[in-house]
Amino acid sequence: MVNKKEAVLDNAFGALSSPVRRAMLSRLSQGEATVSELASAHEISLPGISKHVRVLENAGLIRREKRGREYHCRIKPAPMREAVAWLAQHQHFWEQQFDALDNFLAEGGADD
Amino acid sequence: MVNKKEAVLDNAFGALSSPVRRAMLSRLSQGEATVSELASAHEISLPGISKHVRVLENAGLIRREKRGREYHCRIKPAPMREAVAWLAQHQHFWEQQFDALDNFLAEGGADD
DNA sequence: ACTATAGTGAACCATATGGTTAACAAAAAA
DNA sequence: TTTTTTGTTAACCATATGGTTCACTATAGT
8 A cells, every 4th residue: 555545535536527426426415316316417328327426436435325226325425524634734825825816816917 | 618617627626636746736835846846756757747737737726937947836726716615515515424424433333 | 169957749658537339137017 | 927117237439648758949057
């Protein structure tokens, strides 16, 4: 193991980099859903959806549980915690930058 | 434009999904650095490093400025703000899950 | 004027990603 | 029991990603 936490973040941020998967997480943040329910919001074939669900599962962001013939998905928060923690750790510095940007813009600087 | 903010998030999270690029951002959060300085922390060829820097730049996360023969890089916080905002927007729900997980673990549940 | 340094760009390669269709398994419904 | 529904797996394709080497430009140093 070189660094397990790094890999967790790789997978978490990687999973978050797709709008389809972010939409799935948004949906799941409002409660459990089946794969078909997750699919209904997108114009992607079911196997395609299944792959996205698998990515989220492999990233540890969700859990998939077979119940009857349906697969019910729900959020598994632990790795998201890592992602939030990473951002929070750097947010202090970013906020300084935010402040500097705000000041710059307030003084009429170009936005870029 | 289907949804510009979505694309910003795609690129921001995508850039964050690489440990090399996260390390670069960590370094830059402590202050400006040249491409060579960013490279010194990794065993990757300079063209390889250049590509990572370009990814960060295209994601809008950093700015690259030529000064003499060196390229100085510094963090550009705006898109990071979007990423933080997205996570924050969902964090409420995740925190509920965190609490549920904490309770579950406190009751001796298996961690998985 | 020559040489060394910082960094880019192009071409190339291997692997990963994101989608498809087709075939299948298991559970539910008729 | 037959049929429908849910979802998976496998095979395939196109494009993207992450690395390399080689050639090059531009600036700095000698």
